[in-house]
Amino acid sequence: MVSSNTTAQDRARSDASVPRYSTRIATVINSALYRHTLGAAVESRIGRVILLAGVPLIWLIMLHVGPIYQMLKISLLSHYPVQPGMESHFTLDNYAIFFRESLYFTPLIKSFIFATAATAVTLIVVYPVAYYVAKVVKPQGRSRALLLLLVPFWAGELIRTFSVIMLLANRGAVNVLLREVGLIDRPIPMLYTSFSLGFGLVYLICLYMLLPLYSAIEKIPSPLLDAAADLGAGPFTRFRRIILPLSRDGIVSGCCLVFLTCIGVFATPMLLGGPTTVLFPETISGFFHGASDKWPVGAAFALIMLVTALAAAAIFMRLVGGRKKRAI
Amino acid sequence: MEPVVQFDNVNKSYGGYVAVENLNLSIEAGKFVTLLGPSGCGKSTSLRMLGGFERPTSGRILLNGKDVTRVPPNKRNVNIVFQDYALFPHMTVAKNIAFGLELKGFDNQKIHRRVSELLELVQLEEYARRLPSELSGGQRQRVALMRALAPDPDVLLLDEPLSALDAKLRQQMQIELKSIQEKTGKTFMFVTHDQEEALTMSDTIVVMNKGRIEQMGDPDTLYGRPGSVFVANFIGETNLLRSTVLGMDGDMTTLSWNGITITASQGGLAPKLGEHLYVVLRPEAIHCSVAEPASGNRIKGKIRQRVFKGNHTSLMVDVGDGTLLNTLVHPSEIAHLSGENIWVGWKPETATVIPDRHAHN
């Protein structure tokens, strides 16, 4: 009894000083179950291809392409949903409508300009913040600094939109404050303008810029910056020559996320816009939402938007992202 | 004794580009073998084929007599030290080293013992819990080495592991590498384009050029008796004297060079009368003096350039027609060579003839 106790204690003591290594992996990969299933699969080239490509391709084809394919089908029909007693036939007319009338063309252009501007503003505003958290804040404080940035996003899109309304409305916080101080006697109309829409949109989507930027900047080795400073590079030169090129990956993905989200934006952020800010998604949604509903036209327009937005993103990535440089 | 590694007629080509051509090579156990050559000569490809990362287009690779040509890297008992170390950034030093052991199914205690032992070997015990990003270049290099040694491979492959270090550290690591190799008795297969590294550490050097083995041998042989112009040029500094054979005398050959008659060792070659050959003459074999040497090959020249190199001075001597000879002079002698006109001389046995392969290329 006594002796077994001491050995147990000994073991406990020595265990504490010995770091724990994962010895289970060997047990798993040497087990017959693993060897005859996954293990065997990765042995052969075909097995590896299936393992690597199988699930992703099925998912992409079924759930990314599938619904879009549905839309494509609908967009080529003259009527949908098909009413009893009505014939639906194949037509390209729904696409032709888009090119025929500037009424629909203009919102698309507007959408692109708007999304581009929103992306640029978000990038400029968020970059210093991401840089500050990733490089200036000490590592111990980093997760807390990041957390502080994340918290507001848990309130939900609608609530955040209404928060912006409460800030900018004629009887919102800013106007009330200005009136109390005596700077103004009539409220400044800030809400329902392009300003409030931009303000709110950046407010809603800056996270999509922040996280990619943060993870890219955080990766830049700090000694590199010190080395540059040592060589006499001023802050601006250091930024332009070292930080900016090295965080390019983050800029590209952040901009893509924000741009694509902005292009497809509808509903909530629209609550902040004025009467002149009509964007393409709203036009599309009109076809689905309007009293005379025209799914085929809406579907066709959605596809037009999809293709142009993806093409724009691809061009952007090609321009900024450059070639993929992968060490072989 | 059976060789550890055998390349048997191995070819590797990418599309139309031939990277390795008819490679036949046997490596004995416990040796430090270096594949030496300029970039693109096929040395790294050969190493990666042995590691299992590339598959030969044809031919076989044998490890301990077993054909491993189609065996994936994880099933071969060889390990690589990568050029940029490829340490796992999210694992501590100890965990990096333990990685291969974990996969071998050792128990915790055994892994711990082995890791400590290896860390001790390179005096990194205190760094066990650090992340690779917290180490210096030399330390990372040692960790990479230990990680590759940990699973006790049959052959340790080193892919230009010193190229990322600064000059001083590199020299230090050369010595350390050699001593680790001797302590562990492992077979090391080292790839480099740096002839100095190769000469310092290797038991055997395999010089490669354009996918083929140019010459193979111990450092002395390669340096003293290079088999080709390429080898002579690639290893060390050298003077190549293009000469014509006048006659043979035992091991020695008499040749005509630059208007004078010189003698050189045949070096296993069988020269024919009238044939054009190169005489390899190492700078340090040349003796410079004001007075004409009493014996041996000698020629008058003018000093064109002096380069001070610390422990010696390099003199470029014009021996007529603008032909320059590169010579090395000890500091003790340089004081005597104040004027421009000097004599250069060398003993016949320090020079070797090699065939004039340029004619064929």
Place this chain on the structure above:
Amino acid sequence: MSEKLVTNRRTALKLLGTGAAILTAPYIIRPRPAWADNGILNVTTYDKFLPQEFIDKFQKDTGIEVRVRLTDDQGKQYNLLTAEGANPSTDIVTVAGHRYSQFIDSKLLQPLDTGRISNWKNLNSAYQDAPWARINGNLWGLPILAGYEGLARNVDYVKDAPSWEIMFDEQYKGQTSYIVSDFMTITMQYLGHDGDFVTYTDKPEEAQKATNEARDFLIKHKDMVRKYYDAGSEVQQMFINEDIYLAHSWSGPAAKLIIDGHPIKLSVPKEGTFGFCYTLNVVNNAPNAENAYKLLDAILANPEVGAAMTRQSGYSSTINGVGDLLNERERLASTLPQEEVDRIIFFSSVNRDMKNEMIDRATAEVKAA
């Protein structure tokens, strides 16, 4: 490099094959949809329309489990039902008057058999068989709330508003708001046309001319508008925040502001306006139509439900006895002087396609201008 994973054509085909197999698998394993259960009733309606106590009591009395899906928007409801096609996942939907005929035209509703509702008599007689409620010879839904499109104004800033003209008064530039499509029809009325298109049968050119006139008028006065809104909560918020002083608003949202004590007044200007009802409708192919009728009957039997609906929405109830349950303010907010009531025309079901088509297009043009 040698470890390349090359997807050649054969592997790609194999993958496609596997994909197809997985795609078809659900056809073989057909799960029984949960909503088709007998003891269940699925209702899609607005928040707080059906008080919890009422549902609890109904469940206890009938043994039917009531499942409520909350909605916030007619368009989504319509699209969902359309997407579900012949297998709807709901039994009862709540439809607003201006969408009524769209739902019916798309065959999403089934005709209401009033004979199966024993408490039908509890419905205010004005709604029991109103001419506008009968479409294609059938009654389609149980009217529960009545509303109209009114002119709402902040009485602190806008004293009197006898005509829709005030919406175009330079004095209130940038301080008005409206739902474009709805206000378009009002503008047609204001300009002396038929905003409900009833008289345009076989006269599409005339209808188009009238629509275009209203459209151009709205575009000309676009600078009057602070914002085009969609949802009632938006117009409420704009009034409260004094972003606007004047709006075309459905009576419900404005009435709620009045009930809450805000300085808002709702009126029907002299050019008249349109009225509509919210109806509870049994969905075409409803899996539990039987249970749906039981619920409709129970709603009519209990004026508390009508009162809850009025309190939540601000619209007046169509059910007898509800008025007695409301307080003074609630009653007042949903009442109009008789002369104004007389100006309300209920939406017709005639020429809907023509109206929708033209109004939707004009709406897009106004917004894009």
Place this chain on the structure above:
Amino acid sequence: MRAMFSDAPRVTLAAFYWAFILYLLLPLTLMMAMSFKDANFVAFPIGDWTFDWYGEVMQDKQFLEACLYSIMIAAATTLAATILGVWISMLIVAEGIRGQVIIFALACLPAVVPGMISAISLRIFISTIDMPTGTAAIILGHTVHAVPFVVVMALTRLRSMPGNLVDAARDLGADSVVAFFRVTLPYLGPALFGGMIFCVLLSIDDFVRTFFLGGYRLTLPMLIFAKVQGGMSPEINAMATLVLVVTAAVGLYAEHLTRRARTR
């Protein structure tokens, strides 16, 4: 002199950061303050203050159920989207696979489609494969929407991963599967953390897909949208405030735990 110059950007950045935090938090502070307003509609001035809305929300069974249901859906979505997103990105960066640009474009598709259209097409799609609406369908819909975000995050990091890390792992005896789990996946860590945050946020925020694919159980945004339809009441602010405070507390606690684990 030099020190002053090198400090200047540091201070400017810190000031910018705090200004940004203010920008993020100020509207929310207003929103929270409104939850104490004793009236049926939110607006300035607040006038009378009350805790009643909290009492009401806390007793609201619907609210609590909706919270739990949303959390459940978000967790499942995050898990599924992370696995699929990483898998797809592995395929995109794999050597020798052709058409990577096309795969990437396909992976991004759902992020571009406006919510309404995506919801309708998913609804039609699940009925063509005879899948019933309900929890599984919601999770499927949310996952489709979240996958592109994970892919973009994971790809950014994978592209910068030294290629020979995996070689090294294989060299030391790991097969592709082990190398993935022991080396690639941990390397992706920070990017995946970001991706998972996106997943949770997208799922918790998603209303329109949930409406189309859901059954009769309320999610949090469905409840909030339905409430907003009846007017912006402080009750909604109280709900949002509760959600916010609880998530912030959980976040801080988790951060505290990881910090303790690290220093130990």
